[in-house]
Amino acid sequence: MTEGVCISCGKCCVATEMILSEQDIRLILDRTNSCKTKDEFTFINPEGLHQLKNIDGHCFFFDITSNKCKIYELRPQGCRFYPLIYDSLRKKCILDQECPYPRVLYQDFTQIKANCKSLRRFLKNQINIPL
Template sequence: MKASSPWWFEGLRFSCVGCGRCCRGEPGAIFFSRYEEMRIAYCLGLSLGEFRRGYVTGRWGLPSIDERWNGECLFYDPATARCRIYPTRPLQCRTWPFWPEILDTPESWRKASKMCPGMDQGVMHDGPEIKGILDSYVKYLGEMVN
């Protein structure tokens, strides 16, 4: 590892255990692109208008999947602890936990791992793989803002 490499460059373990904890908790934003919006609406058998009226809110000037009063994503099914749109979930969901704010410091990773039992377990993701995921997520967010 080079001295300028990020702290996580030697790799981090993560395997989703399907607990649904990343889909519930404190309120936040679940951003999606125009393409993802069309895929989700199609998956649900809805028109874009129906999807927007029933499932979308605005957060920080961008469309976001709405949440229930307790912070659960509307697509989280409490009975099964699963996502009802898993095959078409937004990139934001697919890149968890390799987000900039979680990879910022070892402490931020440890804090998130207390909520997520899949972190520090399972598959080892090496530095180049993590960097690729992180770069795609940052690019994705940038494209939505611009």
């Protein structure tokens, strides 16, 4: 999704609030051996959306020993866009300041703009969030 290289600090996988599309869930269930049911790694949040579960304060799929995502190649779309996120109050894409190196992943405005378009399309079409 992005061209830069994430330094894999793992900060975004701690206390994750990542929401998941049905496609994200299907892919994880069909292509990894991690889980048999979606209830093992997701829950329904107060907005009625599927969200990744945290276990011991970090994402279900985060390996604290290696500091890496156990399903990196099949990680959810939202994790691929991150640190680009959508601020629904301001109705715009922003780089999450929680990521210590947002500019490594998103180097210029053109790149942010192009990915913002894809992020908005993903949220609208796959998560059914009216933007």
